[in-house]
Amino acid sequence: MEERDKPVKVSVVGAGKMGEAIIAGLLSSGAYKPGDLKAYDISPLRRRYISETYGVECPETVDEALEDAEIVFVAVKPKDMASALSAISPHLRPETVVVSIAAGVPISYVEEHLPENTQVVRVMPNLACRVREGMLVYTPSTRVKSENLDKTVRVLGLLGRTVRLGEEYLNLATGLVGSGPAYIYLVIDALADAGVRMGLPKDLALTLAAQTTLGAAKMVLETGEHPAKLKDMVATPGGTTVEGLLELEERAVRAAFISAVSKAAEKAGRLKTR
Ligand SMILES: NC(=O)c1ccc[n+]([C@@H]2O[C@H](COP(=O)([O-])OP(=O)(O)OC[C@H]3O[C@@H](n4cnc5c(N)ncnc54)[C@H](OP(=O)(O)O)[C@@H]3O)[C@@H](O)[C@H]2O)c1
Structure with missing residues (x-):
């Protein structure tokens, strides 16, 4: 306006x-x-x-x-x-x-x-x-x-x-857009806990995790690049990132997110209005 x-x-x-x-x-x-x-x-x-x-x-x-x-x-x-x-x-x-x-x-x-x-x-x-x-x-x-x-x-x-x-x-938007911030907060909190595990105070670890999340999202929106391509730009062959990615894939994190959004969307269709 x-x-x-x-x-x-x-x-x-x-x-x-x-x-x-x-x-x-x-x-x-x-x-x-x-x-x-x-x-x-x-x-x-x-x-x-x-x-x-x-x-x-x-x-x-x-x-x-x-x-x-x-x-x-x-x-x-x-x-x-x-x-x-x-x-x-x-x-x-x-x-x-x-x-x-x-x-x-x-x-x-x-x-x-x-x-x-x-x-x-x-x-x-x-x-x-x-x-x-x-x-x-x-x-x-x-x-x-x-x-x-x-x-x-x-x-x-x-x-x-x-x-x-x-x-x-x-209803899909409810699972992805409405509930989505909660999933991302969980990710940010988990990344920050990793920082705490390695000895950082939580508030500092949260800043590192949240700014990293913000920057990654902004890159997707502002470059228009596919996230898979951006991921490949971070993951140097034989480097550290690919080790972390393997851990996430072995633990089926991608499938877990797809399932989380689908379940939330299905639940939106069953919410009681009375
Ligand atoms: N929270 C989210 O992130 C989010 C995201 C997207 C969409 N939504 C949708 O937004 C809506 C509100 O969610 P919310 O999380 O903000 O809920 P909320 O925090 O419980 O807020 C709803 C407010 O409305 C009041 N209220 C209840 N009946 C009323 C009436 N007849 N007239 C006026 N006020 C009344 C409630 O008072 P009492 O507590 O005293 O009943 C409460 O203060 C929901 O339909 C939800 O699906 C929420």
Whole structure:
């Protein structure tokens, strides 16, 4: 979003881990000031935390939180979607776009709980929205007007990289994009533990591991090279890296990651909405 553009008024319903990541990401983008956002959470403690931490208005009732909203992010657990949607439903204006980030909850389910013709965009983001390096996969419902979709994607783009996919890929996105940071945190923690084993303090080992992970990811994105080619550039013939790679292959780490993402994606399809 360009500086001269007036920020699209955003409300976040469900200010837990992801709701907070969205609020923090939008504020740190510089395009949003606290007054451009509102949040609502069922928990008074959470409301107080968000308003004290970010200066964002967190009213006691959902209708006050939706006043002026052009985009409403619904960021509650799948099991709480029905009650959250029913609570926001009477307060939506026809032009308001509802963005659902709930894992495994189809657009049709969201639409069933909202007024006819509500414009819904289903998004699978991840926690890195907080530092504006999120990956956000989205599917708009057929009812979303193109100018509203543009507006929504501009806001999502402030939180990271956006990719539009058909809804049939949203559960896969849950396994890869939504859950993915947890797998990478496990890798970073394990690399750091290796540093600790060799005598480094954990905080220093974590810096080494995290920056190495960041740099490797950036190389893939910025050079456009296949990761296998980049791997070969690191692995000198007869050198140290290939010894490490052999260890990972013998322990089937690659298969374990493929399986982890597949299992998480399958689970997304089985999540209970009630
Ligand atoms: N965490 C992630 O990394 C991640 C990534 C991608 C997508 N998601 C999706 O994001 C959604 C939120 O996940 P989360 O991890 O942020 O969960 P969370 O930390 O539990 O946050 C949800 C918040 O919503 C509140 N809430 C429950 N019912 C509500 C209602 N009717 N109205 C307003 N607030 C309500 C909860 O309060 P109580 O705790 O008091 O119930 C809680 O504070 C989920 O659908 C998840 O699938 C999460």
